[in-house]
Amino acid sequence: MATWFDESRLDDEAVLEAFGLRLRSLAESGARVRRESHDAASATAEAIARDRTSSRPRAVIAAGPDSRLLRAVLEPRCPVPFVAWTAPALPGWTGSLDLVVMLAPVGSDSGSASAVAEAVRRGAQVVVACPPTSLVAEHAAGRYTTILPTVTGDQLATAVVMLDYLEQVGLGPRADAESVATALDEVALSCSPHRDLAVNPAKMLAIALADTTPIVWGGSVLAARAARRVAESMRRASGRSALAADADHLLPLIEATRQRDVFEDPFAEGVGERRPLLVVLDDGAEDPAVREQRGRLHAAAAERGVRTETLTTDATTEVARYASLMLQGLYAAEYLRVGLVDE
Structure with a gap:
């Protein structure tokens, strides 16, 4: 037709x-970034306090299908080798000296759950931004795991939570959730x-x-x-x-x-x-x-x-x-x- x-x-x-629902969702982009940043602040602070006592990782592996955004931000700036890995299995060399990070905005992807469970088995340090009661969170449970809780299902807001953590441990550039939210709000106003x-x-x-x-x-x-x-x-x-x-x-x-x-x-x-x-x-x-x-x-x-x-x-x-x-x-x-x- x-x-x-x-x-x-x-x-x-x-x-x-x-x-209205579609346009409202776009307009609320900034609010979702602020909410995720606020809700994850306590868990982020705890992870940073713990990481100050540990050495810099040998490498950072961003696992899962949403890892490409992290790669776009981190690859030029990360002071250690950085790999974005979208497959359900991790690189064979991943081990206890490495940091595995994952964005799982919804947290229901079985491939992501499998990858994070493998990271836990290998003794890697694991940081996952996902809903705290999700499938991915369940598989991520471990001694060296930090869950950065998210609730909105928004990929960008979830990524900002992770980038904020990585910046504060010296592994990435400044993300600044408020500047991201402000930029989104300005677009929402001009394009209302x-x-x-x-x-x-x-x-x-x-x-x-x-x-x-x-x-x-x-x-x-x-x-x-x-x-x-x-x-x-x-x-x-x-x-x-x-x-x-x-x-x-x-x-x-x-x-x-x-x-x-x-x-x-x-x-x-x-x-x-x-x-x-x-x-x-x-x-x-x-x-x-x-x-x-x-x-x-x-x-x-x-x-x-x-x-x-x-x-x-x-x-x-x-x-x-x-x-x-x-x-x-x-x-x-x-x-x-x-x-x-x-x-």
Whole structure:
């Protein structure tokens, strides 16, 4: 069934009310970060006090399917070898000299439970952020295990709890839950359904996405991860293609785009096809390689007449910038869902 985009729905209170649960969940992102940080503070302090008497681990293994976010933050900064391991079994060399950390926002994944149980059997130090009565928590029970209790099921909020612990034991950069929550609150205000099209960046981006195929790029490791999350949300919202990839993979798509002819018949065969839209997630990274790739993408898009939209942030920490860019993209995807109507 074909669909069309009705932008008037984005300011229609009755329509927005029908999508209220989804939009409310986005708006509460900052509150979930604060809640998880507050609830886990006591357990984090106890773990830090205990760890001050022990030596630095030989390596940090982030286990479980949610380990990729930890890798994006820690891999460039961790002072000891760091491994993200998504398989149910741990690396064969994992032992008592190592620290195994795991994010289990829901805590019901049997593969994660198996991995954390194996870490306990091998005598590794284990720190798990998960619901305290979950399957993963049960399998994590052990002498050298710390449970950082979580309740919201939110991956980002759970990750901030773990990153706060790792920062305080000298194994990661500053995460600062309050800066992350503040960045999320600022996005929720600027992208609120109560703000109309003229002043709502997420609604404007949704309109730009309506008749295009989004290709999403983030230059830094964290911005690239946010780009993947945003592209996934766009696919789910629209049922259409949306791609996030490195610049070298996106450039051929842009360069192969047919030049738009302002004099062509808009009803001619092939003219109405969806053109790519380049969405750049700019977290302010000033690495020369990132600047060079961003410049190549902008130049190629300008040459082929491909529209470019850029999401930016003024957040103060790496994780807060990641959170801000991701939430902006998630809001745009949700407004795209709101505006699409089946014929």
